[in-house]
Amino acid sequence: MNLPEPRSEHLGTVELRIPSKPEWVAVARLAVAAIANRLPFSVEEIEDLKLAIAEACTICIQQGGSGQSIDVICDVETTHVRVDVRDHRYRERAEGGAPRRPAVTAVEGEGLGIFLIQALTDELEYGVDPQLGTQLVMTKRVGA
Amino acid sequence: MDSRPHVDEERWDRARTREAFARLAVARGAGAPDAERLRDELVVAHLNLVRYLAVKFVNRGEALDDLIQVGTVGLIKAIDRFDLERGVEFTTYATPTIVGEIKRYFRDKGWALKVPRRLQELNLSVNRALEKLTVTLGHSPTVKDLAQHLHASEEEILEAQELGQAYNLLSLDTEVSGDGDKNAQTLADYIGRIDPGLANLEDRTNLERAFEVLSRRERIILFLRFYESISQTEIAKRLNVSQMHVSRLQQKALEKLREVLLEKS
Numbered sequence: 001m002n003l004p005e006p007r008s009e010h011l012g013t014v015e016l017r018i019p020s021k022p023e024w025v026a027v028a029r030l031a032v033a034a035i036a037n038r039l040p041f042s043v044e045e046i047e048d049l050k051l052a053i054a055e056a057c058t059i060c061i062q063q064g065g066s067g068q069s070i071d072v073i074c075d076v077e078t079t080h081v082r083v084d085v086r087d088h089r090y091r092e093r094a095e096g097g098a099p100r101r102p103a104v105t106a107v108e109g110e111g112l113g114i115f116l117i118q119a120l121t122d123e124l125e126y127g128v129d130p131q132l133g134t135q136l137v138m139t140k141r142v143g144a
Numbered sequence: 145m146d147s148r149p150h151v152d153e154e155r156w157d158r159a160r161t162r163e164a165f166a167r168l169a170v171a172r173g174a175g176a177p178d179a180e181r182l183r184d185e186l187v188v189a190h191l192n193l194v195r196y197l198a199v200k201f202v203n204r205g206e207a208l209d210d211l212i213q214v215g216t217v218g219l220i221k222a223i224d225r226f227d228l229e230r231g232v233e234f235t236t237y238a239t240p241t242i243v244g245e246i247k248r249y250f251r252d253k254g255w256a257l258k259v260p261r262r263l264q265e266l267n268l269s270v271n272r273a274l275e276k277l278t279v280t281l282g283h284s285p286t287v288k289d290l291a292q293h294l295h296a297s298e299e300e301i302l303e304a305q306e307l308g309q310a311y312n313l314l315s316l317d318t319e320v321s322g323d324g325d326k327n328a329q330t331l332a333d334y335i336g337r338i339d340p341g342l343a344n345l346e347d348r349t350n351l352e353r354a355f356e357v358l359s360r361r362e363r364i365i366l367f368l369r370f371y372e373s374i375s376q377t378e379i380a381k382r383l384n385v386s387q388m389h390v391s392r393l394q395q396k397a398l399e400k401l402r403e404v405l406l407e408k409s
Contacts (some may be wrong), residue, residue, distance in 0.1 A: 026299045033303065044250065051200055112196060115239035 008079040011038070018057070018088065020068040025057045028072045028085075035074050036081055039044070039142050046121040049140045054134040055113040055120075056085035063134045064089065080122070080141040089133030159232055160188070163174070186223050193235060194219050197242050203297070204250060205250050210248055218245030266304035269294055354404040362397035369394060 016031050018024040029050045036046045053072065060070045064087040071091060073084040114136075118124050123139035164186050171179035183204070191212075199210035222238035230237070273293050277285035291298045355363060368374045368382070376394065380387040 030299060030302055044247075047204060048247075055200075067229040112193070112235065112239065115236055116197065116200065116243065119240040 004072050008077040011076040014074045016072040017069050017127055020061050020064055020070050024088045028057050029054050052117045053121040055117050060087040060134045082139045084137045086135040087133050090135045161234050185187035190219055201246050214245050214249040215242045263304050270304050354401045357400055357404050358397050366397050367393050
């Protein structure tokens with residue numbers, strides 16, 4: 001069944017940079033909850049998104065070590081929200097003009113969080129690489 | 145006491161899981177009696193996965209044990225449906241099944257209604273605690289103070305304050321315009337009510353139209369009887385007919401009106 005994509009309008013972008021430490025993950029969760037709350041998401045969908053964000057931040061922290069930072073970039077559209085969670089290595093590479101996305105690499109032990117995010121969001125693209133950095137881009141659609 | 149098959153969890157890795165599924169498939173195909181034991185082993189070996197996932201949902205208002213239980217149902221379903229030929233890891237396959245089972249549990253419990261209520265309640269308690277702690281502490285409490293007082297996490301307090309705004313009750317006497325002077329308007333002033341005059345007007349218009357179906361004589365009778373409150377006997381005298389006849393005409397006229405008005409609505 002191929003339904004045409006509903007027309008979507010960009011409402012805004014919110015960028016948040018948090019220290020790469022577990023105690024800051026709650027800030028990302030809250031911010032994303034407040035952002036998602038601007039769209040007609042159900043409470044359950046917002047909870048799912050919060051959990052997915054927390055998992056993504058946790059993966060960044062585990063892979064990237066502490067003492068650095070994580071960027072959480074939310075693109076808010078009328079029909080969905082797209083959240084890009086990336087660690088400092090990704091940012092540094094991006095600033096140096098390196099390719100936008102790290103190659104997808106499976107890192108042993110990262111698996112469960114990725115699967116959980118996949119189960120909770122509608123779309124997930126990710127790259128987890130010890131050298132290139134970590135980036136997870138997830139999309140949650142309203143009423144999907 | 146513990147009838148679970150002994151599984152050394154340390155030694156369960158992807159290769160061993162694959163091997164166990166291969167043996168299970170063979171045992172099932174052959175109808176071998178140890179198929180059940182192999183299945184049990186796989187279930188026990190992956191209980192940690194269920195626990196890991198269930199813990200993630202624990203702040204949504206259901207007991208962890210219940211979540212693990214429904215998650216385990218999901219795990220068993222995943223084990224029974226998993227097919228090695230697909231070429232994916234079992235954990236990849238099982239995670240959405242287990243998460244799906246947990247989420248369905250919330251849905252079946254009417255969770256979508258429950259959480260706003262949890263937040264709403266927390267929001268109310270936060271407001272109460274705010275007043276109470278301001279007095280006892282002598283200063284406005286921190287979020288940490290509130291969290292300790294209400295046995296909630298700091299994040300929940302912030303969330304209750306943020307999302308709880310949608311659930312705040314407003315007094316009907318809240319002023320919505322004016323600066324507190326006597327012209328100030330309150331919310332209550334803006335609340336609509338049923339206007340009996342308006343309803344009357346509508347009925348009147350309908351009735352007027354309905355009157356058109358009546359004969360001249362019928363109209364006269366109804367007018368005298370109901371507008372002038374004249375008795376049937378008196379009307380009979382005026383029209384020079386019997387009272388019985390007036391009664392019959394009135395009855396018929398009312399029936400006609402009723403018919404027309406009911407048709408309209």
